[in-house]
Amino acid sequence: MNQNEFIHLIEPFKDKVFRLAKRLLVSSEEAQDATQDILVKLWDKKNGLGQYKNVEALAMTMTKNYCLDQLKSKRASNLKIVHTNFTDREAGLDQKMEDQDSWSWVEKIINELPEQQKLIIQMRDIEQYDFEEIAKMLDMNETAIRVALSRARKTIREKMTKTHQYGIS
């Protein structure tokens, strides 16, 4: 596999890898570094990629593991991730939003969820994978994923309703 073929292969999912990394690591820069690392890892094992039926699922699983490792080592070394880039958006996207304020509230609420729920919300509600794929990527069974997803969505609803009723809490 040469470089062009590889780039062609990762094209459909490299953004998904990036967004998933960003969901977990929060900072754009860190997510970019993580994406870079993961894609290089994939590139390193390019000769073995033929055995995998679904390279995308493999990449997502690698991303999950990589980011969780990162977070673990970060916690171990007592470093906190800086939440600085909530407002880092392109202008075109901004205009789509009537209510930018509560929109970033949604982001904040999602970022407060436990890692596993974050992962599931990201994969299901944003990347729109079906349950079977998510189950494979996270190595969980579908029922557990449905439960976690429902819990995550309800948490978001609860916090949002609170914000909606009382203003910014």
Added chain:
Amino acid sequence: MELARIEELIEKYFQGDTTLAEEKQLKQYFSTETVAAHLEHYKPLFNYLTVNDKELFNKELSLPSKKRFSAAWIAIAASLVFFGGLFAYLNYKPSPAPAQVVSDLGSFVSPEEAFEETQKALALLSENVNEGVESIAYLNEYEKSKQLIFKK
């Protein structure tokens, strides 16, 4: 789409039971202008979920070329250096010591003359040294009297 259907979908959504198609319907509904007032507060959520997948990885991807030195090549290079060193060491012949330099005789012309003068100088030196040694010979007297007192 009728409101009852949307409400039903929302309920299913929070139970985690919606299909991808149904979720798409919900997102579509909330992206329109006409959202029922009592559902208005879900709007930011669904809009966020819709818009968020537009963020792209736009950093230039740099793939390392595979020209990495393998262990075998490093070993080969190291053994080359080693044998080269060994070869050079075994073949080293010290260059013959330079012949006695005749021109370094200072103010003398012939070596014999220089030799004589050197001997003279050394004789003078030893004479003076002997003089000095004689002058401390009397220190032996102390030794003698000490022997008298502290007989071993």
